[in-house]
Amino acid sequence: MARTLCRIFKGCQSICSLPLMKTRLHPSASVLLRTVCVRRMLTLPLPFSPKARDFSLPNSSWGAEMRQLYEHYNSQCEEEMKGEEKQDWAWKRLPSYNRSLKYATGGVYLSKIIQSKARLFTRNIKEPGAAFEYVLFVSKDEQKCVCIFQAGHLLEGPPGHVHGGAIATMIDTVTGTHASVLSAPVMTANLNINYRRPIPLGSTVLIESSLNKTEGRKVLISCKVTSTDGSKLHTEATALFVAINVSHLLGG
Ligand SMILES: CCCCC/C=C\C/C=C\C/C=C\C/C=C\CCCC(=O)SCCNC(=O)CCNC(=O)[C@H](O)C(C)(C)COP(=O)(O)OP(=O)(O)OC[C@H]1O[C@@H](n2cnc3c(N)ncnc32)[C@H](O)[C@@H]1OP(=O)(O)O
Helix, strand or coil, rough: HHHHHHHHCCCCHHHHHHHHHCHHHHHHHHHHHHHHHHHHHHHCCCCCCCCCCCCCCCCCCCCCCHHHHHHHHHEEEEEEEEEEEEEECCEEEEEECCHHHHHHCCCCHHHHHCCCCCCCCHHCCCCCCCCCCEEEECCCCCEEEEEEEEECCHHHHCCCEEEEEHHHHHHHHHHHHHHHHCCEEEEEEEEEEEEEECCCCCCCCEEEEEEEEEECCCCEEEEEEEECCCCCEEEEEEEEEECCCCHCCCCH
């Protein structure tokens, strides 16, 4: 089973990479190739809608603090090409979907056959603002990642405050995404958290992730959760991620 899935994954990758091929072909060969590709694609289940919801974009539940910080980082993101020159940028916003696998190369098919009902834990509550509202930005040199996080009322732990597991989830999400950007797909091997001050429900906090070092497949990251002005330290963490390949997830 795992081997078959790996073959399908590679097949999907080859289909997806075809439009990127730089080789020039004779027009008749090109038509033949397209026909073969379309036939191969038609044997696959219908693809998902290309118009996926990007959960990291502002919505009506975002408070003033969340919006202001979003504008602050977003204004430093890559700008449109102006004339021939690309404008300088300091941060890049990372889009966020409720089934990341779908948007990896070849993932549309894989996401149908592997747990098709699965959804990303932090993006599966329909009501905007009820649980995890967040957006991630990664720095130009990728040494840092920052997340603006607004904690909704469904994340209660101690009365009026955010559950420690929800905080751990967000730390894992931010540091894990950061490690993936730096390396390849990764899995969390170790997560070490110190909770210093409780986070009030409904508040907005900053989660900052910094690369400590990489060692072969290992990526070591440190992280802190603070109030938006940086004056209050809520949580500190360190994490170890190990780069994996798809066969690891398929039990190979
Ligand atoms: C592949 C396609 C995926 C496509 C995905 C597409 C897009 C993704 C994009 C965005 C994703 C969106 C959001 C991300 C959000 C959150 C991220 C969440 C991540 C998780 O929520 S993930 C779930 C919890 N996570 C697990 O479920 C892991 C269970 N576990 C394992 O799967 C294995 O355990 C593994 C893989 C960790 C390692 O296994 P392995 O066999 O590959 O490697 P090995 O054991 O040899 O370790 C290699 C070196 O790491 C050292 N090492 C290992 N573990 C250590 C530890 N605990 N402490 C200290 N050192 C450790 C060894 O000592 C050795 O070190 P050395 O090389 O120096 O000897």
